[in-house]
Amino acid sequence: MSYYDIDAILTDAQKVPCTFEITIPGLGYLEGNSNIDIKQGTRVELPLWLAEMLGVSQRLGTEQNVISLDLPPALAPRVQNALKANPCTVDLRSLASHYYSLGERILGLLEEDELVDILSETFKKRAAEIADHAHNPQGVISSGGEFLKGLDENERQLFKTAHESAKAIRAFLSDRSSGKK
Amino acid sequence: MYGDLGLKLVQHAKRTQSLPQLPPYQSDIVRSVTREVRDLDRDVTEILEPFNGHFDPAEEPATACSLLVHHLCMRRNKRCLLAYHRVRVEAIEEMCWSGSDLLEQVQASQNKVAEGGAGIGSAEGSGASSLSPEEEEYARQYGDLLAAYKGQWTDIDLTGSLEPPRDLFIDVRVLKDAGEIQTEYGAITLTKNSQFFVRQGDVERLIAQGFLQKLN
Numbered sequence: 001m002s003y004y005d006i007d008a009i010l011t012d013a014q015k016v017p018c019t020f021e022i023t024i025p026g027l028g029y030l031e032g033n034s035n036i037d038i039k040q041g042t043r044v045e046l047p048l049w050l051a052e053m054l055g056v057s058q059r060l061g062t063e064q065n066v067i068s069l070d071l072p073p074a075l076a077p078r079v080q081n082a083l084k085a086n087p088c089t090v091d092l093r094s095l096a097s098h099y100y101s102l103g104e105r106i107l108g109l110l111e112e113d114e115l116v117d118i119l120s121e122t123f124k125k126r127a128a129e130i131a132d133h134a135h136n137p138q139g140v141i142s143s144g145g146e147f148l149k150g151l152d153e154n155e156r157q158l159f160k161t162a163h164e165s166a167k168a169i170r171a172f173l174s175d176r177s178s179g180k181k
Numbered sequence: 182m183y184g185d186l187g188l189k190l191v192q193h194a195k196r197t198q199s200l201p202q203l204p205p206y207q208s209d210i211v212r213s214v215t216r217e218v219r220d221l222d223r224d225v226t227e228i229l230e231p232f233n234g235h236f237d238p239a240e241e242p243a244t245a246c247s248l249l250v251h252h253l254c255m256r257r258n259k260r261c262l263l264a265y266h267r268v269r270v271e272a273i274e275e276m277c278w279s280g281s282d283l284l285e286q287v288q289a290s291q292n293k294v295a296e297g298g299a300g301i302g303s304a305e306g307s308g309a310s311s312l313s314p315e316e317e318e319y320a321r322q323y324g325d326l327l328a329a330y331k332g333q334w335t336d337i338d339l340t341g342s343l344e345p346p347r348d349l350f351i352d353v354r355v356l357k358d359a360g361e362i363q364t365e366y367g368a369i370t371l372t373k374n375s376q377f378f379v380r381q382g383d384v385e386r387l388i389a390q391g392f393l394q395k396l397n
Contacts, residue, residue, distance in 0.1 A: 004267045006198065009191045009260060013184075024243045026228075027250060029183070047184065049257050050250065066246050 007153055010102040018067040019043050037160055048105055055109055064156040069109055074102065080118050087122040088129050091150030099152035134162035183221065183254040187261030194268040203272050206313040211262065218258050221251050273312070273320050277327055278340055279389070304391045341385055351381045352396040359392040 002008065020042045028036030031044050037043075046054070046067075055069045073079075076096035082090050092099040103119045106112070133148060150160060190210050197204055228248060230235060238245035312320065331339050359371040364383045371377075371392065387393045 002262045003260065006191055006195050006268065009264055010188075010195065012257075013188045013191070020370055022243055022246070024246050024250075026224075026247055030250070049184070050253055053249065053253050054246070066242075 011035040011098040015045040190265040
């Protein structure tokens with residue numbers, strides 16, 4: 001992940017629910033009220049780039065945590081169960097545009113062993129489905145539209161690469177056979 | 182909230198990556214983001230003022246946290262700004278290498294600046310071009326650098342097409358008047374709408390620049 005990577009920055013912009021554990025002066029704007037202190041126990045949605053650094057103290061085991069993190073709705077148990085049931089029917093894009101990257105970052109902050117398996121299993125199942133669609137342009141139009149709309153950013157890249165490589169191979173083969181004639 | 186404008190810039194950058202042309206420079210948002218950074222910096226100075234330089238984070242965890250948030254916002258904005266400009270700079274460099282009409286575009290906007298007069302013209306002229314004045318300068322200097330680099334190998338055209346030619350000679354049609362060019366077989370005058378059968382190597386640059394069109 002590079003400092004200049006646009007997708008990494010967009011991943012960082014995704015929101016995570018947090019609870020403030022101490023009262024902090026002048027941070028009311030995080031909640032939407034300017035110039036008011038943020039009270040202990042306030043729940044706000046903070047972007048990952050802010051929540052991560054504030055949440056770090058949690059892991060270092062300092063006396064008082066600044067904030068405590070929760071699972072974002074996109075990774076909530078309800079979604080996990082849906083993914084366990086059938087990975088291909090979940091619209092990941094509407095949950096989070098950089099779904100897997102978000103999961104990766106959250107797993108760095110929270111201990112969720114089961115989530116690791118669910119996410120990697122989901123990716124494997126969906127990758128096969130994506131490859132299928134990428135190689136059959138006819139299939140996309142008839143049935144796969146709904147599924148392809150729900151791809152997250154990584155999966156979109158995967159689809160694009162698979163699609164273009166299939167096209168390139170077809171072009172290469174036809175070029176070679178026409179050259180022989 | 183702080184950082185939202187930076188995000189907007191990055192979303193612009195994301196869109197830029199998939200566009201064939203460079204969209205206009207978002208000078209308004211860039212200015213707002215830098216102003217936000219300056220505001221944050223002023224806030225930090227204000228918060229630290231009563232401590233006279235003896236600030237102990239352990240004693241004031243709440244204030245320390247507030248400072249941390251301010252600092253993180255500034256860092257975030259910096260990252261967004263840098264990433265946005267980098268995406269654009271990469272696009273500009275690519276244009277220089279592919280020899281597209283970037284410089285022509287710059288030229289055109291410069292002419293407008295000259296026409297519009299010194300004062301207001303500079304602001305309006307840059308609005309017509311999709312590049313900011315700094316980016317125009319960068320493009321020009323990068324172009325010079327590239328020309329100097331290419332000059333070291335006179336027998337290879339580094340920015341030439343990577344596709345092997347199928348025929349030595351091709352048919353071309355002239356789209357814009359390009360004046361007279363010298364070839365191995367003598368001089369040809371390229372006037373608009375005329376058609377020639379020429380050696381591909383002689384006219385490759387002109388095709389790339391859009392003066393000629395290749396006919397199959």
